[in-house]
Amino acid sequence: MSDAATANRIAVRKTYKLYIGGAFPRSESGRSYVVTDPKGGFLANAALASRKDARDAVAAARKAFAGWSAATAYNRGQVLYRVAELLEGRRAQFAAEVRLAEGLSARQGDAVVDAAIDRWVWYAGWADKLAQVRGAANPVAGPYFNFSLPEPTGVVAVIAPQTSSLLGFVSVVAPAVVSGNTVVALASERFPLPAVSLSEVLATSDVPGGVINVLTGHTAEVAPWLASHMDVNAIDLCGASGSSPELADDLAVAAAENLKRVVRAGDEDWTLTPGLERMLTYLETKTVWHPAST
Amino acid sequence: MGKFEYAPAPESRAIVSLRESYGLFIGGEFTPGVDGLAFKTISPATEEVLAEVTEAGPADVDRAVTAARKAYEQTWSQLPGKERAKYLFRIARIVQEKARELAVLESLDNGKPIRESRDVDIPLVAAHFFYHAGWADKLEYAGYGAAPRPLGVAGQVIPWNFPLLMLAWKIAPALACGNTAVLKPAETTPLTALAFAEICQQADLPPGVVNIVTGAGETGRALVTHPGIDKVAFTGSTEVGKEIARECAPSRKKLTLELGGKAANIVFEDAPVDQAVEGIVNGIFFNQGHVCCAGSRLLVQESVYGEVLAALRRRLETLRLGDPLDKNTDVGAINSAAQLAKIRELSEIGEAEGAQRWSPPCELPVKGFWFPPTVFTGVSQAHRIAREEIFGPVLSVLTFRTPAEAVEKANNTPFGLSAGVWTEKGSLILWMASRLRAGVVWANTFNKFDPASPFGGYKESGYGREGGRHGLEAYLDV
Numbered sequence: 159m160s161d162a163a164t165a166n167r168i169a170v171r172k173t174y175k176l177y178i179g180g181a182f183p184r185s186e187s188g189r190s191y192v193v194t195d196p197k198g199g200f201l202a203n204a205a206l207a208s209r210k211d212a213r214d215a216v217a218a219a220r221k222a223f224a225g226w227s228a229a230t231a232y233n234r235g236q237v238l239y240r241v242a243e244l245l246e247g248r249r250a251q252f253a254a255e256v257r258l259a260e261g262l263s264a265r266q267g268d269a270v271v272d273a274a275i276d277r278w279v280w281y282a283g284w285a286d287k288l289a290q291v292r293g294a295a296n297p298v299a300g301p302y303f304n305f306s307l308p309e310p311t312g313v314v315a316v317i318a319p320q321t322s323s324l325l326g327f328v329s330v331v332a333p334a335v336v337s338g339n340t341v342v343a344l345a346s347e348r349f350p351l352p353a354v355s356l357s358e359v360l361a362t363s364d365v366p367g368g369v370i371n372v373l374t375g376h377t378a379e380v381a382p383w384l385a386s387h388m389d390v391n392a393i394d395l396c397g398a399s400g401s402s403p404e405l406a407d408d409l410a411v412a413a414a415e416n417l418k419r420v421v422r423a424g425d426e427d428w429t430l431t432p433g434l435e436r437m438l439t440y441l442e443t444k445t446v447w448h449p450a451s452t
Numbered sequence: 453m454g455k456f457e458y459a460p461a462p463e464s465r466a467i468v469s470l471r472e473s474y475g476l477f478i479g480g481e482f483t484p485g486v487d488g489l490a491f492k493t494i495s496p497a498t499e500e501v502l503a504e505v506t507e508a509g510p511a512d513v514d515r516a517v518t519a520a521r522k523a524y525e526q527t528w529s530q531l532p533g534k535e536r537a538k539y540l541f542r543i544a545r546i547v548q549e550k551a552r553e554l555a556v557l558e559s560l561d562n563g564k565p566i567r568e569s570r571d572v573d574i575p576l577v578a579a580h581f582f583y584h585a586g587w588a589d590k591l592e593y594a595g596y597g598a599a600p601r602p603l604g605v606a607g608q609v610i611p612w613n614f615p616l617l618m619l620a621w622k623i624a625p626a627l628a629c630g631n632t633a634v635l636k637p638a639e640t641t642p643l644t645a646l647a648f649a650e651i652c653q654q655a656d657l658p659p660g661v662v663n664i665v666t667g668a669g670e671t672g673r674a675l676v677t678h679p680g681i682d683k684v685a686f687t688g689s690t691e692v693g694k695e696i697a698r699e700c701a702p703s704r705k706k707l708t709l710e711l712g713g714k715a716a717n718i719v720f721e722d723a724p725v726d727q728a729v730e731g732i733v734n735g736i737f738f739n740q741g742h743v744c745c746a747g748s749r750l751l752v753q754e755s756v757y758g759e760v761l762a763a764l765r766r767r768l769e770t771l772r773l774g775d776p777l778d779k780n781t782d783v784g785a786i787n788s789a790a791q792l793a794k795i796r797e798l799s800e801i802g803e804a805e806g807a808q809r810w811s812p813p814c815e816l817p818v819k820g821f822w823f824p825p826t827v828f829t830g831v832s833q834a835h836r837i838a839r840e841e842i843f844g845p846v847l848s849v850l851t852f853r854t855p856a857e858a859v860e861k862a863n864n865t866p867f868g869l870s871a872g873v874w875t876e877k878g879s880l881i882l883w884m885a886s887r888l889r890a891g892v893v894w895a896n897t898f899n900k901f902d903p904a905s906p907f908g909g910y911k912e913s914g915y916g917r918e919g920g921r922h923g924l925e926a927y928l929d930v
Contacts, residue, residue, distance in 0.1 A: 291595065296920050298902035299579065306906050306922060391911070407702040414697035416866070417690075417709065417912050435930070443922050445906050446885045448895040 177357035179218030180367015196261035207375035215371040219340040222368030227338035235285030242278035259349040281332035308441040310338035312391030315384035323349035333436035350374035385409040392419035400424035473504040477649035479519035480659025486511040496563035497785040508665035513674040516663040520632040523660025533589030540585030542655040563785030577620040583903035584624035602630030604682035612638035613742040629927035639668040708916025712841040713869030716862035717747030723874035735898040741845040745870035786821040795844035802837035868910030
């Protein structure tokens, strides 16, 4: 292969689509929007998701919930660890994408991808620890065996961080799915491409279709449909809280309609080891009583 | 079958000395309200006026929050956990010492049978303070980090169904975790909360750590929307819970909600019928069905439907309804005229929608608010009596064929507070328990409560837990 031939080769570009129920549809609205690098250079057209796309994604997440929540914790842990393995194999691709999207240096891009991979590994390991850390045998005053176990709350809508397109995205999605919830994630509006590429990794991993659904589009347009959707059980407002507190307040009010569990925190230093808040918000505690008698 | 005749065995109400009127408990003292407004609390069994109670306005709520803030900053948050614990132990002991008085007062003001206030409510109140007292100096072991911090001032609004017990569920963990509290009891049942204020005085609890503001919905609204509180805890209807969630959404107040339910009580064909019937009766007729986790939907496996219904009817014919202070009474008075109207309305809708209504022969007292134990059969999932919380002694009976169908029907509700399962098959219990979307699952029992056992709902039954290690999270900055 000569240098001249390489220089003349026209690249095969990727179409950035939505990821819903394990498939890659374009927006049903037929719309897209231009994604640029920080200097304004054209990167790609991303799908501009609509209300219908959001609803389709919630339906896909609901459908996937029964299977994913019933999987053994050991199995979920392995499936999520597998995502980290695949990401590691595409480390260079993701580093380049994050660099381009967020305008990072090569070293910064590498660091972000490494941290994102390590974050998957960290959360994967939580899958079969949560019940022991969050469960309990309760010493009630009577002849009963009484225990409490954590269970996933259901479908979690995630408004992903606006500034950290990959590490931030992973840091808000993984804590929801690790315990058996299914997710509809709205990627960073300005930097959506790394999340879309991540969905391509998810599609080739063992994560069942519908467990993680990825939308791209305008936060102010799509997030209200997720916040008010009556079949969504919890919502992470991170991507709104950080950049548009008024929108976050409106979303929180809409979320009250069916008493969604809400994470309000905005952007944080995503390189730090996370606390448990996100995982705990998406967990219900179920307490079971049974008589102990002859 | 003939009913046993019982001679009346009334508990003496002489043990209770009521004042004519009560002020608000703010900063350790009873004080009159700023606006001079008052309302009367009555005995729902006789409609007799028991006392006049102050209606707290926004200025009173503000005074209470200020007192709680001052107490938080100047005394309570400075106190080591082991000293906070001693106050809670003291309160637990005083509750035990006054148990009989409190039980009579509760039955007078609420209408619940003395047997329940004496054997369930008040002993659990003491147990809650004992349990949480022990946590006060051990919070670092609760799993919320090495030095978990309190939130500050808690605003707490409680319902009328278990007045003093709900107060204990709110105040004991709040204080154990280092918070101070402003609590509003329900407008129909303020008296035991005011008696509790006197207990705080006897215990020498520092002024302002507990404040009691009496009033109705407007007082509650003033409290939960007050900018000076850091934490809102509410137990009550889902409708009001959603309103509070909306009100608090733009704030950073930590919120926990314990709301309505429409629990399925599921009886399989291999269940011991007599035990199951006791569980069904306890599930829906305990406390006149004024229980958020009441087993208001009975799901019976088709093969034993006739047998279970016949046994249930036989058992209901032996229930004794009447004077709450009579120690033989099983079913007391409905708490208020408004609640009675709601129960009547939904029962009429049940009939209008085509379900069959049945009650045992049962003479209702002339005065007061009463509703007989009622069973609806031929109920479909679409009927309003199968979907809406009635909060009264009304049971809707449905049937199922397979365990999967039972799960499907049990979960077919926006609520998710509790559920019951009756079967001798252990594997089926665990299979069902893991699939029922409810915060508490009672297997071969029902309506059991304990301070060590986390309680709270899935879905629109609210969020947060009360009781156990899990309940501490609601009052800690985690």
